[in-house]
Amino acid sequence: MSIQVHNISKSYNKISAIDSISFEVKExxxxxxxxxxxxxxxxxxxxxxxxxxxxxxxxxVAGFDVVLDYKAIRNSVGYMPGKFSLYQDLTVEExxxxxxxxxxxxxxENYNLIKDIYIQIEPFKTRRAGALSGGMKQKLALCCALIHxxxxxxxxxxxxxxxxxxxxxxxxxxxxxxxxxxxxxVSTPYMDEAALCDRIALIQKGSILKIDKPATIIKxxxxxxxDIKAKNTHQLIQDLxxxxxxxxxxxxxxxxxxxxxxxxxxxxxxxNYLEQQQHTEIEIRVSNPTIEDVFMDL
Amino acid sequence: xxxxxxxxxxxxxxxxxEKIIEVQNLTKQFGSxxxxxxxxxxxxxGEIFxxxxxxxxxxxxxxxxxxGISKPxxxxxxVAGFDVKTNTEMxxxxxxxxxxxxxxxxxLTIKENITFFGGIYGLSxxxxxxxxxxxxxxxxxxxxxxxxxxxxxxxxKQKLSFSVALLHxxxxxxxxxxxxxxxxxxxRQFWEMIYAEANKGTTIFVTTHYMDExxxxxxxxxxxxxxxxxxxxxxxxxxxxxxxxxxxxxxKLARNVE
Numbered sequence: 001m002s003i004q005v006h007n008i009s010k011s012y013n014k015i016s017a018i019d020s021i022s023f024e025v026k027e028x029x030x031x032x033x034x035x036x037x038x039x040x041x042x043x044x045x046x047x048x049x050x051x052x053x054x055x056x057x058x059x060x061v062a063g064f065d066v067v068l069d070y071k072a073i074r075n076s077v078g079y080m081p082g083k084f085s086l087y088q089d090l091t092v093e094e095x096x097x098x099x100x101x102x103x104x105x106x107x108x109e110n111y112n113l114i115k116d117i118y119i120q121i122e123p124f125k126t127r128r129a130g131a132l133s134g135g136m137k138q139k140l141a142l143c144c145a146l147i148h149x150x151x152x153x154x155x156x157x158x159x160x161x162x163x164x165x166x167x168x169x170x171x172x173x174x175x176x177x178x179x180x181x182x183x184x185x186v187s188t189p190y191m192d193e194a195a196l197c198d199r200i201a202l203i204q205k206g207s208i209l210k211i212d213k214p215a216t217i218i219k220x221x222x223x224x225x226x227d228i229k230a231k232n233t234h235q236l237i238q239d240l241x242x243x244x245x246x247x248x249x250x251x252x253x254x255x256x257x258x259x260x261x262x263x264x265x266x267x268x269x270x271x272n273y274l275e276q277q278q279h280t281e282i283e284i285r286v287s288n289p290t291i292e293d294v295f296m297d298l
Numbered sequence: 299x300x301x302x303x304x305x306x307x308x309x310x311x312x313x314x315x316e317k318i319i320e321v322q323n324l325t326k327q328f329g330s331x332x333x334x335x336x337x338x339x340x341x342x343x344g345e346i347f348x349x350x351x352x353x354x355x356x357x358x359x360x361x362x363x364x365x366g367i368s369k370p371x372x373x374x375x376x377v378a379g380f381d382v383k384t385n386t387e388m389x390x391x392x393x394x395x396x397x398x399x400x401x402x403x404x405x406l407t408i409k410e411n412i413t414f415f416g417g418i419y420g421l422s423x424x425x426x427x428x429x430x431x432x433x434x435x436x437x438x439x440x441x442x443x444x445x446x447x448x449x450x451x452x453x454x455k456q457k458l459s460f461s462v463a464l465l466h467x468x469x470x471x472x473x474x475x476x477x478x479x480x481x482x483x484x485x486r487q488f489w490e491m492i493y494a495e496a497n498k499g500t501t502i503f504v505t506t507h508y509m510d511e512x513x514x515x516x517x518x519x520x521x522x523x524x525x526x527x528x529x530x531x532x533x534x535x536x537x538x539x540x541x542x543x544x545x546x547x548x549x550k551l552a553r554n555v556e
Contacts, residue, residue, distance in 0.1 A: 035481075165549060251490075253509070254543070
């Protein structure tokens, strides 16, 4: 096991941030912590990277105890915090050199590991980090987290506020790092990224709601979700919410996801109801659930 | 329910008539770099207008010009009828603005924040009192009115920010990534608030990185390297690029500019 977390709890001024959390990450696994802001993801990262002490519980990273062997952990993990924390006044190259030196290595020694990512920012290596665009900052931060060849990589919301194209590229980079044998613990509020992880933990309000492979989590979801569409979306949401046997009504892109509380639900009844409400261009069909659907129903 | 329907019919009708934002060849240069390159578009009253683009495409620069805090290098823009070059004060009075970065005062209570922003917008004491009562009732925050804003969950903060941006009943509200990091249920509740506000005739100008949210907009523009590469309804854009979702439209159009 690369990461073992056992009943970890942490509170700040009596407010519980995480409550008795346990999970394990296998060696070489890409493991995702999926949940919104305030779920406790950053607290978990800070405890595992030895920057914060838990109130209760124990954890090991790369075989080292997060309290007793914190120095060994700091040498063997890479951490990219959610907030950009490189030196804004140093250039791209100076930042990278700085982190390499701190860890007693050189850029050349581990260049192979960062090469794919670094060549994208190399044209700007004399630019101050503070003057980089969001996408480039993110790539530099990842290089700095990798420069000492860590065995475990911690990435706290690396794609938050990043556009869909850059997000896609970032995940391709992660897959490549995984192929090089690095264990990755990554957090994200974007549910669509969950599917790209080997296993995920769905987390909300300091507790883990579910841990499994994304495909298994979806397969285990037993409720039938209907995609519904009509000309006037806003009115459709209101009218579906007023349908007596509705269980949940949520907008999902182009369609509304509708779940009925009755097992013997007949979509034709709903179709008739919507027609009575003067809806036009009505479409009702069975939908494929996503991680987001499961998350919202936990 | 019938009343809602009439309102939304009226909304569609109005949208065809009244332009609330008119942009002609709007350009912004920083030295030799052209961040926004002669963009032109109109936004109609009561419309939900999605303003999309990759990081670095020029969205923020364009938006700053439209809210009157950055002077265009050339081109014209009228916001609520006021020129963004010469009449920035009137532009600012006519709009509401909410950024992704939470910008209320954490160490003031909900009530104090509303009073503060109401005062900034020039509302009378009586009006502020009335608006405060209405706002907390709509958000179901009556019991939390004397709580420090800093202690509220993110989702509540976002909803509160949106309501405060609407305090002075602006004609247009600009939302800059309003749902970043918010949990999926709150994100949808937030969009229901946006729909309700648009139905009252308020124009919504919104940026987002969630492509499912792009589907909720009446029309969407996609900026690439300083120009508007596409502008249409989500339905027409998907048909035009022959793809199933707005995410695919975006991936087809947007390149990364670094």
